[in-house]
Amino acid sequence: MSKPRTIIEKIWDNHVVAERAHAPALLYVDLHLVHEVTSPQAFDGLRTRGLKVRRPDLTIATTDHSTPTTPRGLPIVDKIAAAQVERMVQNAKDFGIHCYPLGSDKQGIVHVIGPELGLTQPGMTVVCGDSHTATHGAMGALAFGIGTSEVEHVLATQCLLQKPSKSYQVLVDGALKPGVSAKDIILALIARIGIGGGTGFVFEFCGSAVRALSMEERMTVCNMSIEGGARAGLVAPDDTTYQYLNGRQYAPQGAKWDEAVARWRQLPTDDGATYDKSITIDAASLEPMITFGTNPGMGIPIRGAVPNPSDITDPLERDSLARALVYMDLAPGKPLLGHAINVVFIGSCTNSRISDLRTAASVLKGRKVNPNVRVMVVPGSQQVKEQAQAEGLDKIFRDAGADWREAGCSMCIAMNGDQLQPGEYSVSTSNRNFEGRQGKGGRTFLASPMTAAASAIAGKVSDVRELL
Amino acid sequence: MEKFIPFESRMVTIARDNIDTDQIIPARFLKTISKVGLGDQLFCDWRYDAEGKPKPDFVLNKPETKSCKVLLAGDNFGCGSSREHAPWALTQYGFRAVISTSFADIFKNNSLKNSLLPIVVPPDVHAELLKDPSGTVKIDLASQTLTLASGRHVQFPVDEFAKHCLLEGIDELGYILQQAPAITAFESAHPALIDTRG
Numbered sequence A: 001m002s003k004p005r006t007i008i009e010k011i012w013d014n015h016v017v018a019e020r021a022h023a024p025a026l027l028y029v030d031l032h033l034v035h036e037v038t039s040p041q042a043f044d045g046l047r048t049r050g051l052k053v054r055r056p057d058l059t060i061a062t063t064d065h066s067t068p069t070t071p072r073g074l075p076i077v078d079k080i081a082a083a084q085v086e087r088m089v090q091n092a093k094d095f096g097i098h099c100y101p102l103g104s105d106k107q108g109i110v111h112v113i114g115p116e117l118g119l120t121q122p123g124m125t126v127v128c129g130d131s132h133t134a135t136h137g138a139m140g141a142l143a144f145g146i147g148t149s150e151v152e153h154v155l156a157t158q159c160l161l162q163k164p165s166k167s168y169q170v171l172v173d174g175a176l177k178p179g180v181s182a183k184d185i186i187l188a189l190i191a192r193i194g195i196g197g198g199t200g201f202v203f204e205f206c207g208s209a210v211r212a213l214s215m216e217e218r219m220t221v222c223n224m225s226i227e228g229g230a231r232a233g234l235v236a237p238d239d240t241t242y243q244y245l246n247g248r249q250y251a252p253q254g255a256k257w258d259e260a261v262a263r264w265r266q267l268p269t270d271d272g273a274t275y276d277k278s279i280t281i282d283a284a285s286l287e288p289m290i291t292f293g294t295n296p297g298m299g300i301p302i303r304g305a306v307p308n309p310s311d312i313t314d315p316l317e318r319d320s321l322a323r324a325l326v327y328m329d330l331a332p333g334k335p336l337l338g339h340a341i342n343v344v345f346i347g348s349c350t351n352s353r354i355s356d357l358r359t360a361a362s363v364l365k366g367r368k369v370n371p372n373v374r375v376m377v378v379p380g381s382q383q384v385k386e387q388a389q390a391e392g393l394d395k396i397f398r399d400a401g402a403d404w405r406e407a408g409c410s411m412c413i414a415m416n417g418d419q420l421q422p423g424e425y426s427v428s429t430s431n432r433n434f435e436g437r438q439g440k441g442g443r444t445f446l447a448s449p450m451t452a453a454a455s456a457i458a459g460k461v462s463d464v465r466e467l468l
Numbered sequence B: 001m002e003k004f005i006p007f008e009s010r011m012v013t014i015a016r017d018n019i020d021t022d023q024i025i026p027a028r029f030l031k032t033i034s035k036v037g038l039g040d041q042l043f044c045d046w047r048y049d050a051e052g053k054p055k056p057d058f059v060l061n062k063p064e065t066k067s068c069k070v071l072l073a074g075d076n077f078g079c080g081s082s083r084e085h086a087p088w089a090l091t092q093y094g095f096r097a098v099i100s101t102s103f104a105d106i107f108k109n110n111s112l113k114n115s116l117l118p119i120v121v122p123p124d125v126h127a128e129l130l131k132d133p134s135g136t137v138k139i140d141l142a143s144q145t146l147t148l149a150s151g152r153h154v155q156f157p158v159d160e161f162a163k164h165c166l167l168e169g170i171d172e173l174g175y176i177l178q179q180a181p182a183i184t185a186f187e188s189a190h191p192a193l194i195d196t197r198g
Helices: A007-015 A040-049 A079-095 A110-116 A131-139 A148-157 A182-193 A215-228 A239-245 A254-264 A315-328 A354-364 A382-390 A393-400 A449-458 B027-031 B085-093 B105-112 B123-131 B160-168 B172-177 B180-189
Strands: A016-018 A025-028 A031-034 A059-062 A098-100 A125-128 A142-145 A159-162 A166-173 A201-206 A232-234 A277-282 A289-291 A299-301 A343-346 A374-377 A425-428 A443-446 B007-014 B070-073 B097-100 B117-120 B136-140 B145-147 B153-155
Touching: A007 A016, A007 A025, A007 A142, A007 A201, A016 B180, A025 B180, A031 A110, A031 A148, A040 A079, A040 A148, A059 A079, A059 A110, A079 A098, A079 B027, A110 A125, A110 A131, A110 A215, A110 A382, A125 A131, A131 A142, A131 A215, A131 A232, A131 A239, A142 A232, A148 A159, A148 B105, A148 B172, A159 B172, A182 A215, A182 A277, A182 A289, A182 A299, A201 A215, A215 A232, A215 A239, A215 A354, A239 A254, A343 A354, A343 A449, A354 A382, A354 A393, A354 A449, A374 A393, A382 A393, A425 A449, B007 B123, B085 B105, B097 B123, B105 B117, B105 B160
Parallel strands: A031 A059, A031 A125, A059 A098, A125 A142, A166 A201, A166 A277, A201 A232, A343 A374, A343 A425, A425 A443, B007 B070, B070 B097, B097 B117
Antiparallel strands: A016 A025, A025 A159, A289 A299, A289 A443, B007 B136, B136 B145, B145 B153
16 A cells, blocks of 8 residues: 555646756646736746747636726726736737637636636646636645746746645534635634745645535635645545536546546545644634735634734734734724725635625625725626626626626736725725735725625625625 | 855845735736836835835835845745745845745745845844844855854755755756756656647
């Protein structure tokens, strides 16, 4: 009998191309996702060296980050962004890479379209010049973000020099209560371990609560692995995974499908395999979560109180919290519930899939958003948009007074025209609440689509459970 | 890549934990298609006021910090996004090393590819450095030694391969390209799972 292995070790072992003394392993990449922001300098590097893209058939491009979410017929107002978006299309053309550009019916946030098109598959290694690449781990893939130098390495060689990460088991057992969602699982984890808690690790999310999640919910959980410091987070594939993947554009067909499923069934962690670290979360005890501060670890249950810096002994930690409260203009010891807001953003690679929109729509249906709140609903991809419209969700959002937009990263990253004004507060379904993340001087409360929708109606931070 | 040689410099200290890449370089500057010209935007929202004028109380705007090559920061430096614009901005400003008690994984990888040395020190050393925030330190990568203003020598960890690349000015891509035969052999044994062009 060979030594029991985790799924993380199995995927790693399957992709080692070469191991030399005094150097990291050379790891093969099965899927490389490319977008407009972190790739132009990498393509320029290839040109300078006279190199080609080694495997255009394993590479896919789209535009999402600096891409506006205004009607597609309109030109991009920001000339610098327009040049970047055009450069992506030109680079894809010059190097023979398939691109779903602005205007394509399959364009969207790179981490939404990968799974949606069936490109991301169990057991794969997936990389992208974006830290939320961890999203694809929901499919049972080892997926992580890389910098632009590494984008160039992968374009040129389909490989990366890598050292194995340590493994971190996140065991979530029990049943979530009504009003509590996948987003709350990951926000609760990060609040417990802190934003550096997973540094050097890959999370494996397991347990009955994770098994019970849909694929899209698993994507939400894996997406924010990086907010806990882990470059990757994954869920071992199961029937939920295969049902999601079967029939998608790039998924194997016919006999190849059966062979693939048989192979994928070997991936889950073996009995007796050990993790470098573990944590247990009781799903039934979770409540809707919301962040109050300027990093995603500064989260509390929706009815909790903002912590007090004077309760913290470590000087830099105390200072971080005090600074965060100054930036957010919040008083310690008070609840966030009821705090007035200006904007609600429902979207981003964390929460812009069809199930997120259905959930938000179920709360907004027959209700009106508060007139003091600007509400933006941004589908993660044009396919999500089409589906939502086919189901009439766009009408629910519009009737409620929300703005229904085109696909893109939108107000998660505020480099595409969608942003907060200085001093504004948002409840946002995105993944980062850093200072200025949603626009210079903007203040972000991260939460689930349900909490965001409930807060949109009330015009203040709200507990969705009051509406259920 | 430039060879990493020993040097001595006064430090610039930003004693904050969890300095994220959105603070190092805000996303709105990521619309560039170039690697250069990012030094002026380093820590932009902490460094300049609403009119774009330097804030006199921010450390990088103090005349005495000009030409400092070492940044001392709090724990978990570089957390957040994978943007390599963060080490580009730091190096273009003039930094060659950042000292902290820990670094985010992707930032650390990106830095090592840009001749920016992330130096991890234990909490007691960090505390000593913070007591003299503009103190002079010496950094010798070959011996992995940080010398504090007090004369105290501290060994710091660095990945063996990254160290070799930094000292010799070797670019990793060249090294990977040398392994093309192994990559071809791997590809022959592992048929592609997808064809994105189909």
